[in-house]
């Protein structure tokens with residue numbers, strides 16, 4: 001069938017298998033152009049089908065030569081519906097790994113559940129024995145507990161309402177938006193979903209089953225950003241969850257002898273999750289233009305390649321005074337942020353084309369779903385039914 005992008009709000013409900021494969025292959029090639037990293041050899045990636053988790057898995061496999069097990073939550077094609085982009089990405093990843101004889105298997109299911117944890121542990125026992133790295137890269141809107149309770153995360157400010165500019169990326173209009181503060185309950189639920197509780201559950205489960213290597217490293221991802229995004233992010237409901245994540249990294253390091261828990265603060269990038277946060281997409285379009293002009297713009301794979309090579313496994317972790325890994329170092333450079341602040345003041349509907357990289361935003365957005373990639377014949381008939389080799 002012919003597959004075209006169909007967007008609804010912040011998401012695209014279709015995905016293109018050939019485009020997704022090209023996207024993955026591009027990331028694999030990028031990693032292979034860089035020196036090999038003396039890093040982990042058996043890696044579990046939780047949230048492995050898109051964004052930072054997929055890039056981590058690619059770097060682990062092709063940069064370190066590691067066997068990987070990925071946990072994803074994606075849907076195969078059915079009837080006239082295409083599979084999700086994460087499904088096609090994972091199919092492509094496993095194909096690339098097989099071509100080089102690198103072990104890769106995937107578990108598709110809810111990472112929050114005990115069943116998926118047990119399935120992964122079973123797979124590690126049979127195939128790998130132990131894992132020496134765990135990447136925790138979930139970005140989830142909700143979390144279902146074993147007793148049936150469902151917690152939802154919200155992207156709101158805290159304290160008082162917050163007003164600032166935002167952009168409607170479709171109409172390219174800049175408008176003011178007021179974000180109401182999250183209630184205490186909403187904050188607590190966001191921490192439940194996006195904080196470190198489930199990360200710790202995974203580490204406990206792996207440790208108790210004897211499948212966590214003695215000197216294993218584990219990393220989860222966060223964002224801090226400049227002050228103008230703080231009310232929505234750092235000081236917002238998601239920021240409260242991230243504080244819990246930092247605390248969890250410390251507790252993991254204390255709890256499991258020899259195991260090191262880290263949080264890497266990554267760059268703001270267009271992913272399915274970041275598109276949903278008010279104000280942040282306008283910041284991203286201003287930032288993209290400035291960083292591209294400065295020649296310092298990076299995507300997920302550039303970030304993860306540098307994380308593994310420079311900051312995690314290049315002779316010991318490089319941490320800031322709070323014990324965090326700062327992959328947002330280039331984004332937060334004074335010369336970049338002073339320009340962002342100056343242009344933020346000037347940005348309005350009549351100046352967006354000049355000050356914002358909206359085309360770059362849309363390019364990243366569509367490419368996440370396998371569209372608008374050079375070299376793909378989108379007029380060609382394509383079979384949407386692509387198996388993930390280890391799942392079928």
Ligand code: NAD
Nearest residue numbers: 047049050051052073111139140221222223266268269271
């Ligand atoms: P993403 O949406 O691209 O990827 C999230 C992954 O989690 C996907 O593979 C998805 O399938 C998986 N997932 C979601 N719910 C799941 C579930 N219940 N079970 C199993 N898998 C599930 O998101 P991303 O932007 O790569 O975010 C990953 C992490 O990086 C998050 O912690 C996020 O806060 C952080 N981060 C993102 C940015 C950014 O700008 N995008 C910046 C810094 C840090």
